[in-house]
Amino acid sequence: MALDENVLEKGILNVTPSLQIVNTQAPQPSSLHSQPLKILLSFYLLPNPAVMAVLRVHGSPISTAVMRVVAALYEKGLEFEFVTIDMKAGQHKSEAFLALNPFGQVPAFEDGDLKLFESRAITQYIAHEYASNGTQLICPDSKKMAIMSVWIEVEAHQYDPHAGKLGYELFYKPMFGQTTDPAAVEDLEAKLGKVLDVYEARLTQSKYLGGDCFGLADLHHLPTLHYLLGSSAKKLFDSRPHVSAWVADITARPAWAKVIAMQKS
Incomplete structure (x- = not known):
């Protein structure tokens, strides 16, 4: 997920306003309210842990296993990056892809440092890890x-x-x-x-x-x-x-x- 001019609107960073009131003159006990005040409004850009990790799905959009994972992500309303794997060209057997899925099959899934394969395992992770998002795909009971x-x-x-x-x-x-x-x-x-x-x-x-x-x-x-x-x-x-x-x-x-x-x- 690339940062651009709309980075704040896209929720990559939180903007936390900090209101600091500074008295510019020595206060008079009886008339503090009349003293000129200088209001400094500063913004601190803080990383938002909820959106720092990029969810990635590696696969082909026509694969049933890949579609299963993508469906779960959409049900949860989660943003994700889709990395197309050209299976005709054998990309799923490349060294880079085998590092994500040693069986050379799609999909492969990343959530930050976590790497998963097997579509049903991935959907269950999504359903549990993001239980409070979107559609409730599992039962708390x-x-x-x-x-x-x-x-x-x-x-x-x-x-x-x-x-x-x-x-x-x-x-x-x-x-x-x-x-x-x-x-x-x-x-x-x-x-x-x-x-x-x-x-x-x-x-x-x-x-x-x-x-x-x-x-x-x-x-x-x-x-x-x-x-x-x-x-x-x-x-x-x-x-x-x-x-x-x-x-x-x-x-x-x-x-x-x-x-x-x-x-x-």
Whole structure:
């Protein structure tokens, strides 16, 4: 985040006024109020700890894992720097990037001296570290948080393995000039359909997967949903009324619209 002429307006520095009253003549006890006063107004530029550390996301804006992290940042209303990694050019395997993520995968995340990788770990850090900002993505109640954590795990281990592969077949392969495998699509749709049957039952009991409020369990689905809803797999979601209503709700969030806008910029 570069400093410029609008540095104060952007909140990089706090301006703390200090009002100092100096009596320029010897005071008379009976008429102190009549003595001329010289008012000195000085400003001290102090660093604002809340905005000193720059949040950085390294990755590609079309990566589902990167989109997951960016969605959490937008939900929290946090400013961040996006560092585009050219994966076609192999930047994710460069020595500089491997210092951030030794597995050579996106995203990599920095918050000051803290460096993280793995998108779901990053979103949970953001949700906890910046709990007082923006949308409350976790539950302060331990029992409610335990329920949300169950569905965070379900997304990672039951939903995403099928949804991610299906998105690869239906979106990424055509984008890279490869041929979609119809047999793989059929198999993956059947497997994902079984997971969505469980979701349909769950969503008859609560508005969101993790409870009554939107949270990480819902947010983590958004990237794969984005690609699947633009494909033939959309029918899997539309055919289940509670799932369909949930999808319509979470994909209409303003923060998610900002994530999509990043891909077009």
